[in-house]
Amino acid sequence: MRIVSYVLKRLAYLVPVLLGVTLLVFIISHAIPGDPARMMAGQKASREAVENLRRSMGLDRPLYEQYLRYLAGLVQGDLGFSIRNQRPVLEDMRDFFPATLELTLASMLLCVTVGVPLGILSAVRRNRPIDHLSRIFSVFGVSMPVFWLGLMLLLLFYRHLGWLPGSGRLDIGIDPPAFVTGIYLLDSLLAGSLGTFRNALAHILLPAFCLSYVYLAIITRIVRSSMIAVMGLDFITTARANGIAEIVIISKHCLKNALIPTVTITGLSIGELLGGAILTETIFNWPGMGKYVVDSVNFLDFPAIMGFTLVVSFAYVLINLAVDVVYAFLDPQIRY
């Protein structure tokens, strides 16, 4: 029960956090010199056209009034109206967020399924060839520029070998599945279209790998070092002395204790990735939040910038909360 009240308390904190975020982003984005009405009106627009636009978007109102209006809308679940796309920001989010979520989940899946076993293997076979290889792999991952890696992957697998498709979420000629979640892998299965599913899967492989590589490398290193630390502790020696099988010691006793830093890193990475991986999205032409927000900033689309920041901060806070809850399960000593 304690954990429930803890979660509720943390959720209540969300309100001041998000309020703070809106205020900060509002101030910062309005401090940028530039005029969104001018941007929207076009290169050569007359002053009259710009003023008409400014009025119709409410940009002629005093700043505090604009902010209060925004908050009033927010309470009713209205994230505002995008200046650039001329439609509610919520609809933009509906279109762009699922692509980012899909890519994030796919890369996290890769991180965890490859990174954790590789880290364990390195720890168990410490200073043996497999450990060295995994170290090289990790150093490569942390230091490789994503931009270059993405291009090289495309050049090799798409242009030269022709094994995998090029950029985008689906082949150019394939119609997207009917919108349910916006996650193509899921929606295509729900629509019973195996061909689209396979195509979406083929398309996500390279960007997911490219995006996960950095985090994969970090996770491998962290699992390795925390495994080594745990393996040297007394309770493991005791377990060994009791004749417990090595595989049980590793998987049950060491891993569970070594997972706490891994969970922290994974949580933080998901939060970071949900904000959109701008470079990966650009190279693989992935229509996600990263590209959306860069365009919005270039266009001074204030409501879109605010909406984006709110959604990402919301997700970030929730993920942090989830990570804290997972701690309690991993380590019985942690109590809330």
Place this chain on the structure above:
Amino acid sequence: MKTMTMRWAVGILFAVLAAAVPGLAADKETLVVGVSSDVHTLDPAVSSDNYDWRQIYPAYDRLVKYKVVNGEGSTEVEPMAAESWTVSPDSLVWTFKIRKGIKFDDGTPLDAKAVTFSFERVLKIGKGPADNIGAIKTVEAVDDTTVKITLKSAFGPFLQTLATDAASIVNPAVMKHEKNGDLAQAWLAQNMDGSGPFKMTEWSRGERFVLSAKDNYWGAKPALKRVIIRFMRESSDQRMALESGDIDIAEGILIDQIPALEKNPNIVVRRFPSQLVEYVYINCQNPKLQNKLVRQALNTAVDYPGIITHVLRGNGVQMRGPVPKGMWGHKADVFQFQRNVAKGKELLKQAGAEKLDLTLIYSERRPSWEQIAAILQSNFADIGVNLKLELMANPTLREKVDRGDFELCLGAWSPDYADPSMFMNFWFDSNNFGLPGNRSRYKNEQVDGLVRKALALSDVAQRVALYNQAQEIIMQDAPYILLYQTQTIVPMRAWVKGYVYNPMLESMYNFESISKQ
């Protein structure tokens, strides 16, 4: 053993995935265009962006359209939804006869009422496109097939403005989607309701936009059934897709990648002289730059051929006068600045402005600007001008230009309709200070008089004479550094036929007459 299983698994995975990839190359009825910018709004009364017009333009009819002469786009117009027209002797009243039998998708006829509705809607909304047809005072439906348009004052390029995206004829029935008196803006931002040869069938934001040909279009039937506009921001991504045959036309390939493409026998790289010009605004109101000798000196310092050869790789020509080549009113014998360091120094000495410190602002809007700024810095140093470079975000730069808070600034300009006023009046009329056009804040009463008089006339010869006179004065006053006129480069698969480039329709395509063979 384990490794073997692993290898098999990977092999099978690739085989399964690869098998799922069909090609579009064989599909002769679908054209795929790779473009670098997404679409934002589809309302012809709201959008001022060529990248939006690319989708909007083929979905609507207009009263007139640009003529195609010998497979090339021209700046003259011919009838489209209007069968014919007459104009009053004072050039103020234009009467158009509408073609009978054109219908919107829901059966509503395209008649005089539809034209009146569309033009009034654009003007009432009053956003960017309203400037394009801003010469109109009133529009009146005389009967079902006759529209009478009265202008505020005689306006030479009026017919040309009717071929712009702003003059698209919208189905009056869109008003059923009106909300809070918005004249259906919210609905038209995401939908189309025109009588053009194509209609939107899908728009996956950030991914692709699909236009489908209408079977019952009143004009010639398009050879293509479907056009897919695929958003691909990266130049290298577009290049790979073009080389693989996944896209037919690539719009955003950087100049340095073009030579490699030209070696590919399946790809044709087409070049067209565009009306897009790049230039430097010299703030004539700034105390350091008020003296025309200083401005002439700056113009004399620039290595024009060097910029064209090294930055544009030859894809451009130095401007001669403000009206670009290919636009009527271009004056082929007007004075042109050439690099002459000694003369530049001499001019500065005469002006008493030796050891001048100036700042050039520019944005990342064009990839070439970084290099050009560096070349200008070195060129100016040769005549003793110390140039500071300041890179800034585009919205910030535009704000500064509008307020006149700069000394020198790199910019680009392309005309919206085929008329020299797009240069002569926009750039030099002192009523247009700031972003609307006169970005150098140049004021010369004689020039003001000449260009204003030229705009109100409809006789081409008279207008040319007035503009020529103005150009002579302007080249002496040197309010801009006229760098170059660019070439538009369009790489496409060799099987694409019938593509027509029109400099007035930058980034817009004649999908209705393109085919794949």
